[in-house]
Amino acid sequence: xxxxxxxxxxxADAALDPHAAIATTASGxxxxxxxxxxxxxxxxxxxxxxxxxxxxxxxxxxxxxxxxVVTFVVxxxxxxxxxxxxxxFSVNMPQVSAWFAQTERGTPPDEAAWNALAADLTASxxxxxxxxxxxxxxxxxxxxRSLFTSTGRQVRRGIExxxxxxxxxxxxxxxxxxxxxxxxEAATPLTxxxxxxxxxxxxxxxxxxxxxxxxxxxxxxLFWRTFWLSGxxxxxxxxxxxxxxxLLATLPMRKSNLLMILVLLPFWxxxxxxxxxxxxLLQQQGVVNDILVWLGVIGGGQRLQMIYNQTGxxxxxxxxxxxxxxxxxYSVMRTINPSYVRAARSLGATSWTAFxxxxxxxxxxxxxxxxxxVFILAVGYYITPALVGGSSGQLISNxxxxxxxxxxxxxxxxxxxxxxxxxxxxxYWLYDRLVGVDNLKLG
Amino acid sequence: xxxxxxxSPLERVxxxxxxxxxxxxxFFLIAPIIVIxxxxxxxxxxxxxxxxxxxxxxxxxxxxxxxxxxxxxMQNPDSAGWAFWSDAWANAKWVQAAKNSIIIGVFSxxxxxxxxxxxxxxxxxxxxxxxxxxxxxxxxPMIVPLIITAxxxxxxxxxxxxxLTFFGLSPSCGRLAGTYLGVILAHATLGIPFVIITVTxxxxxxDQSLNRAAASLGANPRTTFFRVTMxxxxxxxxxxxxxxxxxxFDEVVAVLFIAGPEQQTIPRQMWNGIREQISPxxxxxxxxxxxxxxxxxxxxxxxxxxxxxxxxxxxx
Numbered sequence: 115x116x117x118x119x120x121x122x123x124x125x126a127d128a129a130l131d132p133h134a135a136i137a138t139t140a141s142g143x144x145x146x147x148x149x150x151x152x153x154x155x156x157x158x159x160x161x162x163x164x165x166x167x168x169x170x171x172x173x174x175x176x177x178x179x180x181x182x183v184v185t186f187v188v189x190x191x192x193x194x195x196x197x198x199x200x201x202x203f204s205v206n207m208p209q210v211s212a213w214f215a216q217t218e219r220g221t222p223p224d225e226a227a228w229n230a231l232a233a234d235l236t237a238s239x240x241x242x243x244x245x246x247x248x249x250x251x252x253x254x255x256x257x258x259r260s261l262f263t264s265t266g267r268q269v270r271r272g273i274e275x276x277x278x279x280x281x282x283x284x285x286x287x288x289x290x291x292x293x294x295x296x297x298x299e300a301a302t303p304l305t306x307x308x309x310x311x312x313x314x315x316x317x318x319x320x321x322x323x324x325x326x327x328x329x330x331x332x333x334x335x336l337f338w339r340t341f342w343l344s345g346x347x348x349x350x351x352x353x354x355x356x357x358x359x360x361l362l363a364t365l366p367m368r369k370s371n372l373l374m375i376l377v378l379l380p381f382w383x384x385x386x387x388x389x390x391x392x393x394x395l396l397q398q399q400g401v402v403n404d405i406l407v408w409l410g411v412i413g414g415g416q417r418l419q420m421i422y423n424q425t426g427x428x429x430x431x432x433x434x435x436x437x438x439x440x441x442x443x444y445s446v447m448r449t450i451n452p453s454y455v456r457a458a459r460s461l462g463a464t465s466w467t468a469f470x471x472x473x474x475x476x477x478x479x480x481x482x483x484x485x486x487x488v489f490i491l492a493v494g495y496y497i498t499p500a501l502v503g504g505s506s507g508q509l510i511s512n513x514x515x516x517x518x519x520x521x522x523x524x525x526x527x528x529x530x531x532x533x534x535x536x537x538x539x540x541x542y543w544l545y546d547r548l549v550g551v552d553n554l555k556l557g
Numbered sequence: 558x559x560x561x562x563x564x565s566p567l568e569r570v571x572x573x574x575x576x577x578x579x580x581x582x583x584f585f586l587i588a589p590i591i592v593i594x595x596x597x598x599x600x601x602x603x604x605x606x607x608x609x610x611x612x613x614x615x616x617x618x619x620x621x622x623x624x625x626x627x628x629x630x631m632q633n634p635d636s637a638g639w640a641f642w643s644d645a646w647a648n649a650k651w652v653q654a655a656k657n658s659i660i661i662g663v664f665s666x667x668x669x670x671x672x673x674x675x676x677x678x679x680x681x682x683x684x685x686x687x688x689x690x691x692x693x694x695x696x697x698p699m700i701v702p703l704i705i706t707a708x709x710x711x712x713x714x715x716x717x718x719x720x721l722t723f724f725g726l727s728p729s730c731g732r733l734a735g736t737y738l739g740v741i742l743a744h745a746t747l748g749i750p751f752v753i754i755t756v757t758x759x760x761x762x763x764d765q766s767l768n769r770a771a772a773s774l775g776a777n778p779r780t781t782f783f784r785v786t787m788x789x790x791x792x793x794x795x796x797x798x799x800x801x802x803x804x805x806f807d808e809v810v811a812v813l814f815i816a817g818p819e820q821q822t823i824p825r826q827m828w829n830g831i832r833e834q835i836s837p838x839x840x841x842x843x844x845x846x847x848x849x850x851x852x853x854x855x856x857x858x859x860x861x862x863x864x865x866x867x868x869x870x871x872x873x
Contacts, residue, residue, distance in 0.1 A: 164684060167682070167684040168684045168685070168686050170679075170682075171679045171680075171682040171684055171685040171686070172679065172685065172686060173679070174675050174676060174678050174679030174682075175675075175676045175679035175680060175685070175691060175695075177672055177675060177676070178672040178673060178675065178676035178695060178749065179676070179691060179694070179695065181672055181745075181746070181749075182694060182695055182697075182698070182746065182749065183694075185710070185713070185742055185743070185745075185746045186697070186698055186706065186709070186710075186746050187694065187697075188713070189709035189710055189712060189713030189714075190701070190705060190706065190709035191709075192709065192712055192713060192719070193705075193708050193709040193711075193712050193713075194709075196712075354582050354585065357575065357578055357579050357582060358579055358582050358583070358586075361575075361576075361579045373583070375854070375858075376583050376586055376587050377586060378854055378858075379587065379590065379850065379851065379854055380586050380587065380590060382803065382850040382851075382853055382854045382857075383590055383846070383847055383850045384806070384807045384824070384843075384846045384850065385807055386807065386809065386824050386827045386828065386831070386843075387590070387593070387843040387846050387847060388589060388590065389831075390593070390827070390831060390835075390839055390840070390843050391589040391590060391592065391593045391843065392589055393831070393835065394592075394593060394596065394604040394840065395589055395592065397604060399603065399604065399605055400604055400605055401592060401596075401604075401605050401606065404605050404606070433585065433586070433589060436586060459563075465564075465568055465571075490700055493702065494701070494702020494703065494704065494705070495702075496702070496703055496704045496810055497809060497810065497828075501831055501832070511702055511703075511704040514704050514705070514708065515704055518708055518711070518814075527708060528708075531704070531705045531708060534702060534705065535701065535702070535705055538700065538701060538702060542693070542697070542700050546689070546693055550689075551689075551692050551693050551696045552689075552692055552757060554696065554754050
């Protein structure tokens with residue numbers, strides 16, 4: 115026999131098998147304290163065997179869990195740390211940071227402050243970290259990076275006390291109370307300012323929180339637009355998906371399998387391919403406009419602008435996310451017993467009443483699952499809005515990408531990402547509560 | 558689904574209207590994918606049907622965009638025969654991209670499938686502790702917006718050892734960003750939820766007593782797994798793997814953030830093409846990808862049926 119030594123182990127396992135003990139009890143061998151064959155208390159043996167089974171199951175999952183934690187959970191945590199921790203100023207400007215720590219908010223800079231500032235600026239300019247410092251202040255007070263870099267160039271050539279006059283001579287912006295207030299904020303690496311900025315708030319010279327100027331208010335509007343458009347897309351996928359799912363669920367298996375291919379093919383087709391085809395179709399010189407002109411619906415000179423705006427984002431994303439609505443709806447509708455509707459009809463309900471009061475309520479689990487999935491996916495969409503959204507169809511993801519790659523304000527990107535992630539995780543938690551992640555189905 | 562005999566005339570009208578609406582929605586779903594196929598054979602650099610194409614004049618159609626996929630990036634596109642093909646194999650941008658996509662796709666699928674299947678086996682045991690929470694974590698790469706994942710990965714893969722500074726160590730172990738290994742690991746992370754979902758769904762119908770039977774007949778755990786469990790769940794594992802492969806094959810955001818110029822993949826090449834100057838060559842690629850997805854879809858459907866048959870699950 116193969117695995118000779120293992121056979122013994124299997125025997126021991128059998129002795130610890132809880133089912134064996136239950137069999138013993140059932141057959142009526144009643145002792146005061148149940149024990150296993152080798153005389154140990156049964157409850158302890160059972161606990162041990164269950165512990166072992168749990169450990170075995172957990173060991174199977176452990177490699178993947180470790181992999182996901184290291185390559186996914188921790189990196190995201192690290193990234194989010196940047197949203198409230200930025201030591202670009204405090205590390206490179208230690209003396210003036212110390213002065214800020216000792217004085218009250220609103221203290222006008224005294225001689226000690228100017229001395230510390232001049233010393234830090236000189237040291238930082240020598241170490242060529244002045245750009246980092248300027249960038250950090252620039253995040254909170256746009257347009258100040260050049261103040262730091264140009265002052266850095268000058269102080270490297272030498273600077274004489276009294277430093278307040280010397281620095282003000284280089285640039286009178288050094289006397290700006292707003293600048294000093296911003297530097298005070300940046301002197302501690304922990305900051306909530308990026309979150310304030312992410313909701314269009316800033317601090318004035320006195321450190322009071324206030325709204326930013328109207329033309330700079332972008333983020334709150336973008337968050338609202340993201341949620342609003344995701345809601346619209348979810349509603350559209352529901353309107354389009356419901357009839358299809360119903361048809362597929364009520365047709366005979368052979369026909370519905372055939373039609374299912376029409377739903378699954380878009381699902382399996384590359385996202386970029388689908389986005390590209392919408393770009394081709396909806397262009398001003400594209401197929402849809404051509405057909406409309408040919409039909410005489412619109413004149414040749416008034417071709418519709420259907421892409422590079424919100425319309426483009428909505429159309430393309432509705433198409434892309436539609437299968438995620440149809441599949442959960444379909445799997446729920448498949449289980450609905452048609453005799454309930456027939457019973458309602460036989461009791462005198464019109465077809466509309468039977469649908470509204472009997473059929474529709476039974477589809478709600480599928481509707482909830484599909485709607486939440488579509489909404490969660492839509493909120494975080496990046497590629498499609500970036501390609502077809504123009505400027506009015508951009509979502510918050512595109513702003514995060516812009517801060518990552520263009521403005522390089524990584525702390526701001528992290529703060530926006532943290533807010534978006536919080537929203538998605540709340541929805542995900544709800545989804546898990548109401549639907550259960552193990553009920554997620556693909557195709 | 559026929560109209561019941563007791564339906565009123567109004568209901569009959571509604572029934573046919575409903576079928577028409579469904580047909581229109583199916584058209585909306587499928588037309589955008591189908592329409593690019595003829596357009597990719599356009600002889601003109603336009604994204605619309607020319608008069609010649611509409612009158613089915615062969616002169617309106619050509620393979621020039623497919624040829625341009627090969628010649629783009631070639632050193633000597635006018636050569637013929639063997640020289641042409643070896644040049645294309647070595648230098649053409651799209652061929653390089655396809656090679657990269659396949660290398661990255663295959664290896665990330667292997668990682669995702671092996672780890673994912675093991676975990677799914679553990680997760681579907683009834684005694685698994687913290688099952689729900691762990692499952693939620695393992696599925697989260699599918700739920701978390703890709704841009705957030707990619708941003709996190711960008712920092713992590715640039716300096717993977719930064720993690721250890723938390724424990725007071727300051728080692729340096731190079732970069733994973735801009736390497737094949739980095740992209741493969743990133744794509745494996747993104748593919749894992751699909752493997753988990755597909756394989757756990759297969760295991761729901763799995764009869765655990767088969768394992769006990771094998772054990773009682775003297776098979777050790779490894780033999781039990783490879784001779785009893787594996788053959789039964791194999792269709793699910795393969796379709797999970799295909800999902801992971803497609804995820805990698807279609808992924809562009811993580812590639813944009815962590816791949817270097819060496820790891821140019823098909824989606825990234827498409828992304829560049831679409832952002833800069835969109836040409837019908839993109840449609841030729843898109844057509845090839847649509848054919849590819851039709852093949853994959855067919856495979857997955859066949860596997861699903863086979864899986865249902867061998868597990869004795871009758872399709873509902």
